[in-house]
Amino acid sequence: MAEAAKTAVYLCAGCGIGEAVSIEALEAVATGESKASSCRRHDHLCDDAGVATIQADIDSGAAERIVIAACSERVNADRFRFDGTPPIRCDLRERVAWSQPPGAEDTQMLAADYVRMALAEAEKSAPPSGQADPGTSKTILVVGGGVSGLTAALESARAGYQVMLVERASDLGGHGAKWSKRMPHRPPYRLPQDNDIGALIAAVTAEPRITVHTRSRVVSTAGGPGRFLVTLDSGGTTIEETLGAIVVATGWRPYDATKLGHLGYGASPDVVTGVELETMLGAGELACKSDGRRPAAVAFIQCAGSRDPDHLPYCSSICCGVSIKQALMIRERVPDSSVYIIHDELRTPGTAEAFYRAAQAAGVIFMKGKVSAVGADLTVTVEDVLLGETVAMAGLDLVVLATGMMPNATAPEAEAIAPQPAPDIDPLAPILAAGATVPEPGSEDASEDDSGPEIGSILNLQYRQGPHLPILADGFADSHFLCFPYETRRSGIYTCGPVRRPMDMAESATDATGAALKAIQAIEAAAAGTALHPRGGDLSFPRINLDPCTKCRRCTVECPFGAIDESDDDYPVVEVARCRRCGTCMGACPVRTISFENYSVEMVSAMIKAVEVPDEFAEKPRVLVLACRNDAIPALDMAGISGTRYSPFARVVPVRCLGSVSALWISDALSTGYDGVILMGCKAGDDYQCHFVKGSAITQERMGKIAETLKSMMLEEERVVTHEVAIADARRAPELIDSFLDTIAEIGPNPFKGF
Amino acid sequence: MAGAETATYDLGFAKWVAGNISGADKLSMCMQCGMCSGSCPIGTQMDHGPRKLIMMIRAGMRDAVLSANTLWNCTQCYNCTVRCPRGIPVTEILQGLATVAVAEGHAGGEPTARFSEAFWWSLAKFGRTDERLVTSRFYFSAGLAEGVRKSRENLAIALRMIKARRMHLGAPHKIKRRKNLQAILAKAREIEARGAGEGD
Numbered sequence: 001m002a003e004a005a006k007t008a009v010y011l012c013a014g015c016g017i018g019e020a021v022s023i024e025a026l027e028a029v030a031t032g033e034s035k036a037s038s039c040r041r042h043d044h045l046c047d048d049a050g051v052a053t054i055q056a057d058i059d060s061g062a063a064e065r066i067v068i069a070a071c072s073e074r075v076n077a078d079r080f081r082f083d084g085t086p087p088i089r090c091d092l093r094e095r096v097a098w099s100q101p102p103g104a105e106d107t108q109m110l111a112a113d114y115v116r117m118a119l120a121e122a123e124k125s126a127p128p129s130g131q132a133d134p135g136t137s138k139t140i141l142v143v144g145g146g147v148s149g150l151t152a153a154l155e156s157a158r159a160g161y162q163v164m165l166v167e168r169a170s171d172l173g174g175h176g177a178k179w180s181k182r183m184p185h186r187p188p189y190r191l192p193q194d195n196d197i198g199a200l201i202a203a204v205t206a207e208p209r210i211t212v213h214t215r216s217r218v219v220s221t222a223g224g225p226g227r228f229l230v231t232l233d234s235g236g237t238t239i240e241e242t243l244g245a246i247v248v249a250t251g252w253r254p255y256d257a258t259k260l261g262h263l264g265y266g267a268s269p270d271v272v273t274g275v276e277l278e279t280m281l282g283a284g285e286l287a288c289k290s291d292g293r294r295p296a297a298v299a300f301i302q303c304a305g306s307r308d309p310d311h312l313p314y315c316s317s318i319c320c321g322v323s324i325k326q327a328l329m330i331r332e333r334v335p336d337s338s339v340y341i342i343h344d345e346l347r348t349p350g351t352a353e354a355f356y357r358a359a360q361a362a363g364v365i366f367m368k369g370k371v372s373a374v375g376a377d378l379t380v381t382v383e384d385v386l387l388g389e390t391v392a393m394a395g396l397d398l399v400v401l402a403t404g405m406m407p408n409a410t411a412p413e414a415e416a417i418a419p420q421p422a423p424d425i426d427p428l429a430p431i432l433a434a435g436a437t438v439p440e441p442g443s444e445d446a447s448e449d450d451s452g453p454e455i456g457s458i459l460n461l462q463y464r465q466g467p468h469l470p471i472l473a474d475g476f477a478d479s480h481f482l483c484f485p486y487e488t489r490r491s492g493i494y495t496c497g498p499v500r501r502p503m504d505m506a507e508s509a510t511d512a513t514g515a516a517l518k519a520i521q522a523i524e525a526a527a528a529g530t531a532l533h534p535r536g537g538d539l540s541f542p543r544i545n546l547d548p549c550t551k552c553r554r555c556t557v558e559c560p561f562g563a564i565d566e567s568d569d570d571y572p573v574v575e576v577a578r579c580r581r582c583g584t585c586m587g588a589c590p591v592r593t594i595s596f597e598n599y600s601v602e603m604v605s606a607m608i609k610a611v612e613v614p615d616e617f618a619e620k621p622r623v624l625v626l627a628c629r630n631d632a633i634p635a636l637d638m639a640g641i642s643g644t645r646y647s648p649f650a651r652v653v654p655v656r657c658l659g660s661v662s663a664l665w666i667s668d669a670l671s672t673g674y675d676g677v678i679l680m681g682c683k684a685g686d687d688y689q690c691h692f693v694k695g696s697a698i699t700q701e702r703m704g705k706i707a708e709t710l711k712s713m714m715l716e717e718e719r720v721v722t723h724e725v726a727i728a729d730a731r732r733a734p735e736l737i738d739s740f741l742d743t744i745a746e747i748g749p750n751p752f753k754g755f
Numbered sequence: 756m757a758g759a760e761t762a763t764y765d766l767g768f769a770k771w772v773a774g775n776i777s778g779a780d781k782l783s784m785c786m787q788c789g790m791c792s793g794s795c796p797i798g799t800q801m802d803h804g805p806r807k808l809i810m811m812i813r814a815g816m817r818d819a820v821l822s823a824n825t826l827w828n829c830t831q832c833y834n835c836t837v838r839c840p841r842g843i844p845v846t847e848i849l850q851g852l853a854t855v856a857v858a859e860g861h862a863g864g865e866p867t868a869r870f871s872e873a874f875w876w877s878l879a880k881f882g883r884t885d886e887r888l889v890t891s892r893f894y895f896s897a898g899l900a901e902g903v904r905k906s907r908e909n910l911a912i913a914l915r916m917i918k919a920r921r922m923h924l925g926a927p928h929k930i931k932r933r934k935n936l937q938a939i940l941a942k943a944r945e946i947e948a949r950g951a952g953e954g955d
């Protein structure tokens with residue numbers, strides 16, 4: 001393919017590159033040994049004249065592939081954008097001129113190697129041609145008609161998109177519709193506010209772009225962004241629809257209070273949950289369930305079944321605010337009441353502090369302690385840590401258990417409807433992070449006016465990896481809490497509201513707006529045939545040459561996004577719109593038959609081999625650094641920008657994700673005479689920073705096995721290391737390289753050098 | 756807590772204090788930061804520092820609160836009141852509680868309470884304090900034997916004070932027009948009995 005392509009190299013001498021290295025010598029490398037068809041130098045390639053020169057060569061046909069040997073790929077991307085001719089970026093600035101001593105022999109060798117590598121990359125890759133038939137549906141499916149779902153639907157519609165809103169109950173509003181008042185979300189944040197969800201429901205109902213399906217459930221979901229094929233059961237009628245993106249806003253359910261017998265639940269009708277108290281408060285006159293008397297002494301017990309390893313291990317974040325709201329409502333309705341809130345830690349962040357003070361001013365008494373028991377006579381035994389005593393609070397009329405939220409994320413018990421799982425794929429394994437468990441859904445899961453069929457899974461995905469949205473921990477949908485909160489591990493499907501983490505109504509509304517925007521992005525990206533976050537705009541996608549494929553299913557299992565299904569004859573099939581282009585499948589494939597047009601095992605192998613490796617007597621070791629483009633490369637760029645010097649013996653190859661690293665690259669490097677290999681990827685685990693969620697973890701697992709290979713090659717284990725590098729590690733990343741070279745100096749040169 | 760004894764308290768006490776002690780309506784604002792106890796110069800001499808006393812009130816520990824020496828050892832320096840970040844008039848509340856403690860007979864053994872009584876007795880009777888009478892009344896308030904013992908113990912000091920003209924012999928000093936003082940005090944008691952606040 002690349003044989004006939006004319007590759008033009010553009011060497012920039014600006015930004016200190018010209019002072020650091022001999023441009024002439026690089027020209028010789030490019031056009032001489034590396035056989036570039038042309039090479040031009042420019043003093044500031046990114047200025048108008050520089051860009052115009054390149055464009056002119058492209059227009060005249062002199063440059064079919066272009067190599068821009070200048071700054072990092074992370075800068076000037078918009079300057080060096082040429083339609084149809086994506087440039088190969090060769091970094092001579094951050095990784096050479098700015099991190100190496102000018103004029104040194106090693107600096108020149110480093111630059112020359114990067115030019116060679118870029119030309120190898122050009123030779124072994126082609127501009128991605130894009131997808132032939134992208135899905136073009138622009139309708140957004142919103143599942144769940146509570147605050148989050150209503151807001152997501154409304155925001156999407158107002159942005160001009162059609163919305164199909166599916167709610168399993170017969171009315172919209174979800175839990176939020178049951179509250180008579182809500183926590184304050186507007187200044188002065190001091191008193192409970194009227195619940196305005198009615199207005200939201202009215203706006204959604206009146207919006208012509210939204211079609212509402214109540215008493216409905218999603219029966220199955222196939223396809224991917226731009227062409228999800230969704231089947232609904234709408235009160236017994238089957239509806240099939242092609243949809244562009246999906247927002248899952250299925251909300252929460254209260255923790256099952258029957259598990260809280262030690263807190264008196266069930267022993268007395270006057271021990272109620274916060275949700276039950278809402279119903280009582282909504283009914284007007286506040287009355288005890290047992291005998292209808294007005295409660296004069298009320299105690300709230302916070303963290304009832306939350307932050308408790310025997311129940312919910314997490315904080316539901318809303319219960320403190322909810323109890324404060326309810327306490328204030330009780331103080332208002334029953335002015336002579338004594339109201340206690342017994343808490344371990346009271347969590348009132350941000351404006352909730354004003355709410356807390358308002359409750360104190362209204363006479364609500366806060367006690368810090370741990371409740372050990374609630375008797376049938378409502379005596380609350382509390383170990384008051386501020387008194388240092390165990391106190392029995394007798395004479396209470398009402399005890400309220402502030403129970404937590406559980407996500408309606410998935411219901412893995414309903415395995416039966418999964419597409420026949422093959423024996424070697426545990427349908428749950430890919431969706432659960434190591435060690436994560438899915439809490440059993442409470443018995444109250446099926447709400448009273450449940451009308452849809454009992455299907456157990458929110459979307460019932462017809463994906464090879466199973467029907468559920470992946471779970472990270474505690475039953476919440478997997479999403480990165482900070483960097484990409486709405487993204488699930490199923491492309492084009494976004495979660496918002498309490499299904500992804502506990503949150504209140506105001507937060508849910510904000511969250512829903514974010515998820516709606518992500519859904520819109522997904523729709524537009526799908527229509528353009530490009531990748532989603534974090535490779536937005538990427539037109540490439542994995543192509544599988546099925547001839548060598550052994551149907552081992554590694555790619556299918558390891559794809560972090562469930563993008564690979566199987567054909568009837570068991571061959572892998574990539575649903576391109578679901579693919580994030582991480583290349584984990586490429587790194588997984590033992591026969592290396594998965595590649596991208598512009599990224600392949602062969603391409604990186606060629607880059608690795610393009611480096612000139614001096615013989616062992618030159619005392620110039622070579623180390624290959626396979627660095628993740630998302631965090632490690634920016635960290636190294638930042639090191640260059642801040643002028644940090646590090647070893648000139650490292651040769652950095654940016655990789656899409658550590659998951660894409662093929663074992664072949666490591667053996668290629670070692671057999672070519674490199675003295676060692678460093679893998680730099682993002683943090684793996686429950687608190688992952690990996691932009692492809694699993695890629696880094698999968699590779700670290702794979703690397704566990706590389707030690708054996710090294711041994712069989714009679715090489716030291718220490719020659720291959722993996723490091724987790726964060727984007728802020730500008731200081732640490734170069735240190736890791738330097739200290740690795742110290743290790744290499746200790747263990748000596750690679751014995752394969754020169755073979 | 757295994758083995759720890761569990762006490763039952765009066766949940767209505769906090770409400771009663773809030774309604775009946777001047778300044779105590781702010782008690783619910785206390786966030787238990789401990790600034791008051793940390794600032795109290797006499798804190799180490801108290802059964803419970805002011806912070807804990809406030810928590811005890813809220814927990815309903817009526818008897819323990821009213822018999823705490825906190826109420827009597829407080830020097831009324833106002834450090835706590837000035838420093839409380841929640842603006843709680845701690846000193847004023849302690850004073851109010853002390854009054855209740857006396858009225859309900861919780862303060863019997865407290866030296867400060869007995870001294871206050873002797874001091875007030877002299878003041879109300881003569882319009883002035885008489886060192887000899889106040890001191891001996893205070894000594895004997897702890898019982899006859901204790902009174903005799905204390906008096907003898909301090910006899911030498913008293914003699915030296917007389918010699919230095921710091922203590923006089925003879926009838927107690929009195930103010931003029933003691934009738935007026937009695938009338939003022941009677942009026943004050945009447946106002947207090949009516950339950951009205953100061954300044955009425």
Ligand code: SF4
Nearest residue numbers: 559579580582583585
């Ligand atoms: S590139 Fe990544 S997301 Fe795409 S199919 Fe391969 S593993 Fe899955």
Ligand code: SF4
Nearest residue numbers: 795829830832833835
């Ligand atoms: S006023 Fe009393 S309680 Fe407050 S700091 Fe002073 S001595 Fe302590």
Ligand code: SF4
Nearest residue numbers: 785786788789791839
């Ligand atoms: S300083 Fe004020 S708020 Fe802090 S513990 Fe004392 S009374 Fe309470």
